[in-house]
Amino acid sequence: MKLRNVILATALCLLPLQQAAAESKLADFPLAERIKAKVAAGQPLDIYVSYHDVSNEFAPFMKAGVARAAAEDKVNANFIGPVGADADGQISEIETLMGKMDGLAISSVSTDALAPLIDRVLAAGIPVVTFNTDNPDSKRLAFAGQDLIQSGREAGALMAKTLNGKGKVIITTIDAAAQWSIDRENGAREALKKEAGIEVVQTLNTGTDPQKIYSAIENAMLANPDIDGILSLECCSTPAAGTWVERNKASDKVKVVGFDLLDQTVQLVESGNIQATIDQAPERQGFEAVNLIVKFVKGETIDNLDTGVGVYTKDNIGEVTKK
Structure with a gap:
């Protein structure tokens, strides 16, 4: 079954926020x-x-x-x-x-x-x-x-589907202690737990420096050569994960799901080195x-206003490059 190739509610507020209603006058x-x-x-x-x-x-x-x-x-x-x-x-x-x-x-x-x-x-x-x-x-x-917990669930579900319900996964984030990261990770882990064949090996806290992000992922993959999937929780470790896959010619073995539409991420989705990325309409x-x-x-x-979850794969990433 293909990954969803449609944009889900990037312009419409279709997903309920986890936060309490905040109607204010x-x-x-x-x-x-x-x-x-x-x-x-x-x-x-x-x-x-x-x-x-x-x-x-x-x-x-x-x-x-x-x-x-x-x-x-x-x-x-x-x-x-x-x-x-x-x-x-x-x-x-x-x-x-x-x-x-x-x-x-x-x-x-x-x-x-x-x-x-x-x-x-x-x-x-x-x-x-x-x-x-x-x-x-x-x-x-x-x-x-974006509803951060829900977007984490979406990412986890996409990862599980990409791996056909089995495999070892690393979760990456530039700031594991940040509330946005905690919420998104909780949602991702919730979705991944639904698949008995998926094991989350670790959450990798990469920091924010681009070179250090890549090095952290590279070292983690060297230490865990049996990893099947990398699930990034944000904009900046997503392209680093895809770049690792590209440099190591590992797209047939290691699958990547992440977030946002940085230019490099879009290119890596187009080339098949990232399987899916989730836009949050920044x-x-x-x-x-x-x-x-x-x-x-x-x-x-x-x-409260939910800016939605937009899912992009190789099937529909062209919509981004046409803008």
Whole structure:
């Protein structure tokens, strides 16, 4: 049976979010007087979008969505965040902007570390939404992004199908301690457990440096020559896994399932060195992060927004290259 070759809900919100409903109304929120005055005067809002690591290869897609929202919504939208997954750096940067922000969208480095800060920003009358990585422990107004547990399930199911229900698998991630990684891994393992013939050998924490990511995968494969599948949980270890397969001419033995549509990942899917990759609509996530705040301040009710799970294989990856 072929892997699914259709895009599943990249533009429609068809999968239920695991997070509780977050319907929020301006009437129930003590908006800061200075922000009220700006809205009344028709002045552009200053919205800050804090991403958990602006140095990774996924960030430019988010930034492009933020820029599009700024133009369409006629606001000042600033894409900020730490270089590397630095919770203290993310907190410090946001704290310095408290008096300037008319709205904050945040993808937290750490759920536990950032939740108190989010609540302090909200208490100051500044609307806060989360995007890409949710922070359900906070009182954020809404979340825009992919259901991470569900996307992990999708990846696990694709891996199981690719291996025909049997084989040894390594899970790779650039940050095993991050909440997004934990959620996605939980979903993947849940799906893989349904196949008695599949064994997850280890979760490989590669770090974020591209050369170190590849070296970590190479060393893991040398140590485990009987591995049949590599399941990547994010953008950046996916092309590294596919590149290892390509360099070792192992596409007939080692199958790769991963995430996102980096150029190298698309090429490796086309060449058959990656079997499937899952898109999470990063440009849309950046756009919706800003747009939700604008809607809220204008008095519209907002709620969680699922950007969906888009599955791409060799059968339909051409749709990406045509864009």
